[in-house]
Amino acid sequence: DLFCPRPRPAGGPFRLFFVGNRTRRKGADLLDPLMERLGEGFELWYSGGQRRDEVPIRSPRAVALGPLPLSELVRAYNACHALIFPSRLEGFGLAVAEAMACALPVVAGRCSSLPELVVEGRGGFLCPLDDLESFAAAVRRLAGDPALCREMGGFNRARAEDRFSFPVMAGQYRALYERLGVSTGGDHGRGPGAGCSRR
Numbered sequence: 001d002l003f004c005p006r007p008r009p010a011g012g013p014f015r016l017f018f019v020g021n022r023t024r025r026k027g028a029d030l031l032d033p034l035m036e037r038l039g040e041g042f043e044l045w046y047s048g049g050q051r052r053d054e055v056p057i058r059s060p061r062a063v064a065l066g067p068l069p070l071s072e073l074v075r076a077y078n079a080c081h082a083l084i085f086p087s088r089l090e091g092f093g094l095a096v097a098e099a100m101a102c103a104l105p106v107v108a109g110r111c112s113s114l115p116e117l118v119v120e121g122r123g124g125f126l127c128p129l130d131d132l133e134s135f136a137a138a139v140r141r142l143a144g145d146p147a148l149c150r151e152m153g154g155f156n157r158a159r160a161e162d163r164f165s166f167p168v169m170a171g172q173y174r175a176l177y178e179r180l181g182v183s184t185g186g187d188h189g190r191g192p193g194a195g196c197s198r199r
Helices: 028-038 070-078 094-101 132-143 146-163 166-179
Strands: 014-019 042-047 062-066 082-085 106-109 124-127
Touching (some): 014 094, 014 132, 028 042, 028 132, 042 070, 094 106, 106 132, 124 132, 146 166
Parallel strands (some): 014 042, 014 082, 042 062, 082 106, 106 124
């Protein structure tokens, strides 16, 4: 309900959004050379800034947003045209799921959990790790085809609602616990379900 699509900006540069700590694990060191390859007509917004060891972003077409509260984060997703996520290692990819819920297409690395979120060719593009040309080609394809962006964004919104909403995930956990014989009802410390009751 919070992360939901709003009207996208019309005109101006094609705006990419990067969310997360600017570390090598997140692929932040690829952002400056990517922007250099893309050239004019592209802009990068990035949020984060939580760690001291973060990679500096020096591209003249990059805009630092700093850490954002949730409401501003949602506005930023909706002010951009696509999420860029060149991460080298992800346990889940929360930023990807948030962007999908906001109906953004995603350009991400083909690694870890990201193929579980992004459906190649339908919700975005999965690129080989560290392959800047592949990332640049995927971004250019989106920038050159607004209808494809809308189609992929709509697919991602539906997929986020179907797979990654809290009610869906909570129901899946409950079904799993029940298959394992663990109570999910109100035991409140009694019996084998202690510590697993809903609150």
